[in-house]
Amino acid sequence: MKDNPIIVGLDIGTTKITTVIGEVAPNGTVDIIGEGSVPSEGMKRGAVVNLERATHAIRQSVQKAERVSGVRVENVFVSVAGNHAKAITSHGLAAIRRNQEITQADVDRSIENARAVPLDPNLEIIHTLPQEYVVDGQEGIKNPVGMHGVRLEVDVHIVAGTAGPLLNLRRCVQEAGVKVEGFVLHALASGLATLEAAEQAQTVIVIDMGGGTTDVGVFKRGNLAHSACIPLGGEHVTADLAHLLKLPHEEAENVKRKYGAAVPELADPDLTLEITTASGSTHAISAFELSRIIKPRLAEIFGMIRDEIDQALGPAELVAQGVVLTGGASLLRGTSELARDRFRLPVRPGRPRGIGGLTEIVSGPAHSGGVGLVLYGIGQDGKVPLSVFRDQPDTQAVPAKKGEGRPTPPAEAPPAPPVQAPPVAAAPKKEKPEKAGGSLMDRVRGIFKDWL
Template sequence: MDTAHDQVIAGLDIGSSKVATVLGRKTPDGVEILGVGECPTEGMRKGAVVNVDATVKSIRQSVTEAERMTGLNVESVYVGISGPLIKSFNSHAAISVKNEREVTNADFTRVLEIARTVELPNDREILHVLTQEFIVDDMAGIKDPRGMTGIRLDARVHVVTNDVPGARNLLRCVEKAALGVESLVLAPLASAEAVLTAEEREVGVALMDFGGGTVEMVIFYDGALRHTYVLPLGGGNITSDVAIGLKLPNADAEALKVSSGCAMIQKVRRDELVELPGVGGRQPRPLRRQHLSEIVEPRAEEIFALMRKEILRSGFEDSLGAGVVLTGGGALLDGLPELGERVFRLPVRRGGPIGIGGLVEVVNSPAYSTAVGLVIYGARAAETVVEQQEETPSAGIINRVKKYLSEFF
């Protein structure tokens, strides 16, 4: 059954602002984008389902749009998961090498299995176990220890966990939208797949996915994931501030922020004017763009200050040779990279999906980073050996969810 259909990979990003579906295919050169569908949603808040019916409707609509665009039929999807309840930590394990001092596949599997055996409360489960490095005797920094000689094998891993009820709600929405789930994937990890270069991950980088309800961060160093964080604030908070500050309905505030908002007051000329929409039949009025910026900048600055605090907490502030990369729809805000450089005292760039082929222009926005990343993740998962399939509490309802023992290897 080696048809084109078999190779179609669907990424489903159920965000706080919109649901995006990206369809792609694995090719010998990487990933080819085939199509996209998008639908705004009111069903999610800060990464959590707050209205099942609204979420299901948006999922269905975005998937149907992607199906119409491509003429393909989507049966199962890679689903992004996020929210402030995502927690992660480092873990490690050591074993003595069994056979004739050569590290075998069995040793490799065993040490990872021990590293992932951690006590979790009942309402939490493991989402990812990502290998950072192996140590064979005294030699550290080994990416794949198999075939090496030694008597002791250490594995260092990063364990990402999610809350069971949150994942269950999300999976139920996908199931109700008549879709199977290939895998749940940490949303910013998917974004990182689409946006970061291997070099950035090597020299150290903090990727921030600036969404509507959250800013998600993953920190990479030495090619491996080191730290994960989700802040429950996002572009929606900037919009609310504009709405309150200028006494506008939310939709008008959103449109004004997108068209004219700037996160750096300094960047705006004193004489620049924008149009303030009239409310309740009144005429639109001119507004100094600096005044708008006086509302936008403090909130953006507060969000970045909280992210900087988390970078300091992670201990990786001196290990970010590639600085900060901003993605997500919120990253499109004018002046945001400049503000980031001021707050983080690091180089900051804006990033969208890279390293893909096909209909690149239809997903050429930071808002699609997660959905495109899910497709890239799916293409990679297809070639990763499935070491172990397991039942997780949340996935009990959908038996198609697969888990990989060792990811991004």
């Protein structure tokens, strides 16, 4: 662990920038003492598109966390997401002299040999994450130091980012007045924050649903074994609603959060919304039809994730034992049910655990990335610190059962995100207004004919 007990994570997303300040106790436990979240500016799908606006938003987020904690932030671990991050798995080998114990130098040599793979010169290595070691054909070894053998092998998950986007990100952070202590893949950070103790012995798919992107990490026995980024997120669902219902973006977001569902069958069958468009005209739409607009985009996101895993590792239901859903966009009602249907695996919501301090603020899925950055900073080895499992109950996803429509809900629901009241009125549906709703419904059904 580092000498400095203060570790800061800076989670830079498309819709939100969050700074999380953690204090590490002598026994390794982590207390969150500062948090600052502001709307993101100058970012798109994990990359900087406006240096000045991104710098301003980062500075605001850091200053907000500093005011809460009373601590001056100097160094931060920064999340990296987007398609510019590439990942490969490489194999390394080191010969050991006969009758000699394997030393740390031998382990380092095997990892260095795995790193010696041809990479695009425009790529900068972010992580070199060892998986399991093999000694003389014996697999499943976590730490080979002290063992005897003549052949040491290791598979290493190498994560690299395109130099240009990383330089732009580093420049924004530095101009905001802080130093980049390290870049951390967003999928890795989310997994460090949300994986439970029992899942450390399994293969689990962690899906972090953000605003502009969805980050995917496949963790095998606690190690990141595969990662990917899907260029779609919750903002695309909002954009669909804004386009089809002719609403301003902010109002479409509020309608989605308050009345939307990922599965139409979970929508309130007796709820009808009166939608006032930007032009002043009024339409009626049922909550069921609203959810029919939302479902295709989320189904597309899960379908792309499923295709990515199937192509890289094999059928998801055969590779993994469960799915952990996290990120702000995963809060939409019915998202877990839709994911369970697509992956045919047990699905549970993922929230940061094993932390103290401002838990009422950072315990929701939207803070998984920021808290994970702090946990990464404790050891900087890509593994969950053992201290976060102390006095924590082992919880697992409830297996899907035949005829069961919904998974067991979490013990404590996350706090509802603050939303401003949209200019829509919701009332129990007494009699469906055919004139008000008919034309809009016909248009929606026509546009989504191929999807639905």
